Amino acid sequence: MKKKDRAEKNKKILVWFILIIFVLSTIGGVVVYYGGSGSDSFTISSSGKNFRFKLETDNSGNQYYKVSSGRDEFISYYPPSQILLDVSEDTKSLLRDSAAFYISFDPEQPSLNVIDYLRYDIDYNLPDGKVSMGAVTKETSLYQLPVVTCANATAETPVIIFGISNVTSIRMDNDYCINADFSTSAALGVRDALVYILNGVEIG
Template sequence: MLKRIEQKKARRKKFYIGAILVFLMIISMLGILLGNDGGAQFEYNKFKFEVENNLLVTKINGEKKTFRFLPQELLSIKTPADLKQTLKEPMMVLTFDPGVGVQNLIYLDLIRKDFSDSFDSFVQSGITNQSELYNMPLVNCDNATQSIPVIYFNLSNETSITKDDYCTVFNGQTIEFLKLRDLTLYIYYGVING
């Protein structure tokens, strides 16, 4: 009889230990499921960034905006002091050489669309040379005026943004153009002071 009581106590003890382990596992799984907010978080200049679908997302004026690079990754790129003022002009023209190669054109088309969607300005596109692929007006830095500035995407090994009178030149290639895109939008939205 004593042996039976001890066996009963041992089974009860195993049951309680098992129940506690199951409870802890369930709580742990709930914590993981409910606490998973999509990934890493970063902060810059009071803006919080989260990683969603391999993009950096932050809220600006109540809207989600996506980027590929953190602001601090772009601070070493040279920019003109009055870039933000240029981006706030009521109208601007984005121009590029359509002969820069398909890979660069993919990036440039994406950036032109992003700028058109993001800026409060009326954004017109142009090309620097005739093209069968693009039916756009011919525009280069010579066409830039104070009231209609030109942003020229220039294929270059140096990644920078320079200015010549009313023409802002984005120097870069392929993925570097995306860095210039992010930097420009950060300045435009006030994430980076520029």
């Protein structure tokens, strides 16, 4: 069982690595802002936990933060203080408190490679005990995923709808349904905001 789990984890890491290399060319690279006084590591306290940030560099020269808190680890690209999206407390609480959620999207919109990267990457960086499920908002032959819209959102299983847009925002327009809109150049900022919130880190 352990070998199977390890193989599955290694497979997810490989998929994540391939996707990030592929998508960074679309997004336009990664810019990392250093925390503290220019050091490559720092610690913040949030939600009663300490999160240690350590700057790392991948084989392609892209920099990112490896964040650890107890047994949980995740990756981010911007320090939380640099995420200036206005996300309501109700939205944050819904994401933090839910054990499972859907990420759904319109399969006919542009830049599906960016959305696919975000879906896999967010799933890979979730804390223990939290589950992300993929979905689409309409039937399509491109994806073998269930159709899930805001009508399916509940307090126990909220729905995040990804949309490519010129306006970047994360907002809850309907009960338990969150719209995350972004341009390809703003995708990593929205990705970081969601990963931080889901892991209990305050942004802004």
